Amino acid sequence: MNVYQTKQIRNVAVLGHGGCGKTTMIEAMAYITGVTNRMGKVVDGNTISDFDKEENRRQFSIGTSVVPIEYNGIKYNFLDTPGYFDFVGEVEEALSVAACAVIVINAKAGVEVGTQKAWDLCNKFNLPRVFFVTNMDDDNASYKNIVAHLQVLYGAKIAPFHLPIRENEKFVGFVNVVNMKGRRFTEKSQYEECPIPDYSMENLEKIREALMEAIAETNEEYMDRYFSGEEFTYDEIRYALRMNVRSGDMVPVLVGTGINGNGCQMLLEILDMYYPGPDENFISGTNTKTGEGFTADYNDQKPFSARVYKTLVDPFIGKYSMIKVCSGVLKPDTTVLNVNKDTEEKIGRLYVLRGKEAIEVSELRAGDLGAIAKLSVTTTGDSLATKEVPIQYEKTELSVPYTYMAYRAKNKGDEDKIASALGKLMEEDQTLRSVNDKENRQLLLYGIGEQQLEVVVSKLMNRYKVEIELSRPKVAFRETIRGKVKVQGKHKKQSGGHGQYGDVTIEFEPSGDLEKPYVFEEKIVGGVVPKNYFPAVEKGIQEMVVKGPLAGYPIVGLKATLVFGSYHPVDSSEMAFKLATILAVKAAFADPASKPVLLEPIASLQVKVPDKFTGDIMGDLNKRRGRVLGMNPDHSGNQIVEADVPMSELFGYNTDLRSMTGGIGSYSYSFSRYEQAPADVQAKEIAARAAEND
Structure with a gap:
């Protein structure tokens, strides 16, 4: 593979709902550009992107794979991401190194939940994006409905650059709205000019007018010319659109098909024309030697630095650290510094990955994506640099697994x-x-x-x-008492020679602090228990709070006051007093007056859903013994429902939430505190622990 300069590189993440056609679109691009001589199919398990056996068996993407494609002097690094929500960490890793995104929409299915989630992720990473409506050759495809749905969701930002042309109910080409010309497909995604059909003119004029209005708003001169009826030149239109697209103020919508690659060539050309290369983006890190900021900005004239955005571990192809070069040039057979680990790593050969194929290259320049094999200490998120200029970059913040x-x-x-084996899988998947x-x-x-x-x-x-x-995981309950009792614990044993004797009377009551296991005090008068046995009494309490008498859970919030006791001048020992104290704790929890209870962990839960689902969410939370505390709008059509819910009731919540909201809902939680569990929950848990111990 050729070495490309920074300005000749485009790093493009491909997003969309699961099964919308992302992998097929990339496969089509590889075919029309000559990377492969035949189109692979997801159902046949022979695509470039989905090379993992698990992906082939399930017929959907699980991990992000890179497919570099060369076309007209530009290298496009396509990052094929999973569409299923469980693998969002892979998507976030891809977006952290991409400069733009293609959001694929299946024309038959229309705008789906995954489409909206892809849009939200692009907002999170501040990426310009383009919609590619594939499967336009399907009889049920409705481009008009898709554009209308997108405009309802995202307003005037949606800019159709294409209108489909159909003849005899077949998708044969498209109208380029920007230059007002018809395009008819010939072969391998190529096209030739053709007349614009009469039936397209009415809709075309409306869309063209909206584009011109958006262009006019880019500066005052254009606005004056627009209102005076003056036409813009093609170069002016392209420049203004480029500015709007890059800023995210305009999102183009294109048409095509995946299985035969129609429209893919136009997508490549638009990614080159309107979307930024690495040389037009910014990135900065910190020089750990000086503590000063370092502006890398993908400048290949600066010292080398890179960040590892993903790790691939495979028993057959080995371990690869996938990197994005942030500055300078990396060449084989060099030594670099892992800045995070402060350890030098020897670089052997350099590769560009195309699916599972490792293609050796002579160098990697700033802005490019590549791979290094068999690094010993380097993991995902680490920064690589020179020893002289050690630059560290921030790690990508990935979704938290709940x-x-x-x-x-x-x-x-x-x-x-x-x-x-799990260690290797966790190297690959940071979530x-x-x-x-x-x-x-x-x-x-x-x-x-x-x-x-x-x-x-x-x-x-x-x-x-x-x-x-x-x-199903066990829940970490706690044990405590709600009442005050005074109990005696006596350990007495005689078996020839020195015996064992310890006698304590302890008052137990709630301490009021569930953060601490216990508080120990003594109020001994007259030396009935010598001072040298006080530590032994406390040690007995220490041992018991680890595993309480009710169900074997830790004890919290216990106050123990040693008030009386007796000792034997010969038979008493620290061990005897410790055992006497253990008997006292057991007696306290066995006494109904102490009101022993199990405490269950309570989570502070936040659920983010569109307004229309809030009723269902609150009803479900009530079934889970949750207490809804309130709702807060996020000013994007969603509500954030806040509630306190027992941790035991959150098992399976992810699946249930997706089912209730069609996959659009999301949630997070954190441990809040312990509260007394209901009597039926306590009885069930105590019985279960007893059976388990038996």
């Missing part, structure tokens, strides 16, 4: 293999986390959604030959 399940090895002895919940003696697997966790189970089995079982 869905989790417990997991365990299906076969004994596989624990180490599973930990190693995947494994947590050891020591309190409940369980391993937890966190992800964005249940489908992502299912894919992890499948990858572990097929890729690494280990099996895990997912199950």
